[in-house]
Amino acid sequence: MPDVSDFSDDIDTVSRIEAVPSILSMVKQATGMRFAAIARVTESRWVACAVDDDIEFGLAPGGELPVETTLCHEIRQHLTPVVFTHASEHPVYSRHHTPLTYQLESYVSLPIITAKGDFFGTLCAIDTVPAHFDEAVVLETLKLYAQLIAMNLDLQNDLRVSNQALADANEIAHFRDQFVAVLGHDLRSPLTAVRLSADLLASRMTNERDLLLTQAIQQSSVRMGTLIENVLDFARGKLGGGITVEPRWVEDLMSPLRGVIDEVCSAHPQASVVETLSLPGDHECSRAYCDPVRVCQLLSNLLENAITHGREGAPVELQILVARDELAISVINQGSPIPPELIPMLFQPFSRSQGKQRGEGLGLGLYIASEICSGHGGTLEVVSTELSGTRFTALIPCGGTAQPGN
Incomplete structure (x- = not known):
């Protein structure tokens, strides 16, 4: 089944991580390559979330590549980094379709894995010319950057969940206050009828026992009226400031x-x-x-x-x-x-x-x-x-x- 996910939320999340531009710049400096990116990768989609491009590769945030043409597809499957500095002289990547398709000579890509163990995508760098760096050192450095990105993705997700929970709680509170206001308003009409009826009965009562019962109704209705007005005022105050x-x-x-x-x-x-x-x-x-x-x-x-x-x-x-x-x-x-x-x-x-x-x-x-x-x-x-x-x-x-x- 094709993946029809909308990655706008992922792109927006990455864009809110203030450190991303600096991370991409430092990836370029560490590798000597002129293109660095953070990509969202699924089984059927490769979508750029952040890009630092000095080779005019033609990708911007939201841009896509056919996932099967990328090495990120393989990284997603095995969760292991891929790195080469001179593809045309490499025993494996000299014949690999990705560097041949995009005319790449140097490449490094690491998986970005969240705290829950979910694969988000990759932190990668490419260039059309060979690069010269210590692969082990660069991999360790970029691994730290990938972990930093993953931590920030988790923080952004937690913040989004918290904000949604707060919005839901505020909405519930708003509806509750509206309910209290409507309920209080609707209670006043029958209570007024009870009070008027009790007053009328009291004016006609001659039996002392019946008069006491009627007075009890009057007293209770006064008390209920006070409570209803207090509830109404509280609800109005909460709703109207x-x-x-x-x-x-x-x-x-x-x-x-x-x-x-x-x-x-x-x-x-x-x-x-x-x-x-x-x-x-x-x-x-x-x-x-x-x-x-x-x-x-x-x-x-x-x-x-x-x-x-x-x-x-x-x-x-x-x-x-x-x-x-x-x-x-x-x-x-x-x-x-x-x-x-x-x-x-x-x-x-x-x-x-x-x-x-x-x-x-x-x-x-x-x-x-x-x-x-x-x-x-x-x-x-x-x-x-x-x-x-x-x-x-x-x-x-x-x-x-x-x-x-x-």
């Missing part, structure tokens, strides 16, 4: 924040939240330059996290202050302090708290809260001690001069 923040002037920031507090407290009726807010009725104190939707999401995530991981029965403290062009949101809960070595991991996606704590989640809430702060040009910090508990503090510039981090 970060969580988007769109600040604008908000005349009354306290009203939507108040709504978030009420919703979270409604979803966790067993929790006690002690609030300290900056004059909710004061219009001037409520005015801020920020993304109100994201700030509400930030508050929800911090408050949910504090309730989930705080000591059962202990109150959660919430402090919100808008002053000096800065919005400060602090959430404090009681419980076992966070080990110092775990604090750097808190704002990484999919990091979960360690130890026996209640209500483990996806680990996206604090990551997204941190990204929202960064998008506003602000910060999110945590301090955790046995005495004072764990305090998360978000500081967001809100005077209209903040430089977004995203």
